[in-house]
Amino acid sequence: MSLKNKLNRMKKHIIREEAEPVDKAPLNELPEDALPHADQWGAIGAAPYVLDEDYCIVREKRYPLDHIHGSYSFRDAVRAVKAWQDFDGEHPLSARGLSPQDLFFFDTETTGLGGGAGNTIFLLGHARITESEVVVTQHVLPRPGSEIPLYHSFLSKVDYTTLVTYNGKAFDWPQVKTRHTLIREHVPKLPSFGHFDLYHGSRRLFKERLGSVKLVNVEKEVLGFHRKDDVPGYLAPMIYFDYVERRDPEGIFKVLEHNELDILSLITLYAHLSLTLLNPGEPESFEVGRWLQYTGNKERARTLFQKIVDEGDEGNDQALHLLALELKKEKDFEQAAKLWGRIGEEAPAKWQKAAYIELSKLHEHRFKDLDRAKQYAERAVPLVREGRESDHLQHRIDRLLRKMEKQ
Template identity: 35%
Template sequence: MSMKSKLLRMKNHLQLDDATETSLVSKVVKIDKSTLEESFEELGFEPFYFDGERSYRKRLIYPYESAKDKETLRVMGEMRSLWEQEGLSDHPLSFKNRKLDQLLFFDTETTGLSTGAGNVIFLIGYARLREEGIEVTQHLLENPSNEAAFLSGFLEDFSEDDYLISYNGKSFDWPQVKSRHAFIRKELPKLPSFGHIDLLHCARRLWKHELPSCRLAIVEEYKLNMKRIDDIPGSMAPILYFEYLHEKDPHHLAGIIKHNDQDVRSLVYLYQEICMRLFQWKDKPTSPMEHYYIADWFEKLSEYKWAEIHYKLAIETMNKPFSQGYFRLGKLTKKLGDKEGARSYFIEALNQHSLPSLEVWIELAKLAEHEEKNVYKAYNYAKSGYSQWKKQTNMHSVSLKTAKHITDLNKRLNRLEKKLEIKEGGYESGENGGLL
């Protein structure tokens, strides 16, 4: 409880008159204010004023000291050049030819996890790459009534030339900023337009099948070899902020300030780590499944050169049969016009697995019918696929995807049977042409 509250509660016992009460409370407020500034100063924060309101701001440079740190600027510069050289400016990780110091590695701490109007941001942190080190800036909301000063301090530092890099920022952090800005926009400049890279989406593409979760701390531990020690989890942020508001002691926030600082610096290394895997920079160690999911990502973006590179690397580095890898490489090779190459990959997909995907049989049937003009061979492929499915599957628990493939096989078998009947003069197949 603050001294002001204690004095007011003791008013009747002390028998203070109104003038004395006002004088004492005024002195207490001044003492509290001075103590508050001193406490914030101990945490490295300085007051920031805007339109009669006060917020707090902290800037800190982390010099490039370790070997890993010293490589950061050079590696990030290399990544920037690769995005340009490879013509990949539309890739979700490309920062559109921005300078390195225009990258804003961004995170917030809030009083709740919802995106509702009652949720308040009380800490905004971001890191920039400077020549001398990683610069971390943090803005702290002294109290909710000073929100204009708090957001103004951030907007003063942020422009349309910057490029935001966050972790779940597209779904959570930035919508929160927009929501809070909407409440007081008459007092503030408008929010600038800017590019935004969300690394959570990237992490999920690469690692959701491998890691226990894609929380930033988990990704740090497993992929960046960064184990946090005595970290205050972000879920504690609301409790700590309300404690600070009640006690007026900024030291309650020390742990969450440190957590936010670590978050924004980790984003620098995570962005670098993912890009190095994408470009196989200096043969960056990458697991077979990482290669596979990177290839899938590039293929969906129609970046076929890099998709092919990673599918092949996935197959080469896998130490067990990888039917799905050969199948996807076959599909890509077919898309690129190499039908014979595609057929060899599909055949290898069959050889790699005793129960290959129905899609492998369908693709081989298509090639046999349309490229080789071999109707009987096409029919056998389709029939084999259907027979395999019938033997191994419970027909009452069929996924929508499998049902679609079975429908394809049935139609294909019907059409091919008719072709064979005409060609062979009344050819008959067993099991009613493979119909259910």
């Protein structure tokens, strides 16, 4: 029977609202040769999930909330969710109104990095925080063509509105949505404030410092977690195809372990990002300020930039510039000019240039001092790149000269 026909036949099973609960069957309820090395699967907490004479494999593992993963325990994620309850602004990572039990930490392993129906998901992993523990669940595709029990077992537990992923908005969840037409019909569109993608948060806070924000780099440099004997993600497809061919699960167990670590790191990374946003300190305070400013939390951002300026922390010049921009928007031009004037000769060229150009604008349009406006524009000349930026600056200087001639 074709996959399409099987999907149509089983449509009633996949609609979650109408689905009857299907228990994981004991190993002895499957044909004797259906799951080779069943004892090894059982030893790692895995069992078959049987549906319409087909099955997938579901594994469950539990951790106490006090379990340490790098520099954090899972209880820190509980603390982070509670801390969000006092946050009165909007933010993509805000868990205000949610409980720790609402979050659904999710990651997949696939047969390739490309999109489209030809790319098969062979492992769906997720974790939930309960009042006393973290429960990790993994759904394994034992062979191509067994997607129905795989997705049935997964969809019976998934929470679409509170996904926590790492680049899942661009990859993992779209893969689930596009794998099959029938499945896609029952996976709703992600709401804009219902999916916490920690990859974007990591780029905002760590990109400048780390360069690469691959999860393994963030684990080592930010979370204090170091993997040992981990299977690289790019090898997962080859290991899966080897398992399908030989049925020996030794390699696929390593892929499950890799996926499990990814999921556990999502929990502690959410804790770190949240606690850093709500109580920023070095080395990320400036980046936190920029993110708060970008998300509309201007008062919080301004307070943080002012703190950086007052304490002379790293990012002082950037903070001066962004704080001055906020004052300019509020029409406090005198104070904005004073802040831009504090960006000294030893500041990076980027911030010197920005300060000189803004001072030139203020003196031309607000203070009506064309000579000072031209002086500041000329100071910026050696700091700009050839091309459009240089042309715009020269146009400003030429316009100031014409104005001065008419005085």
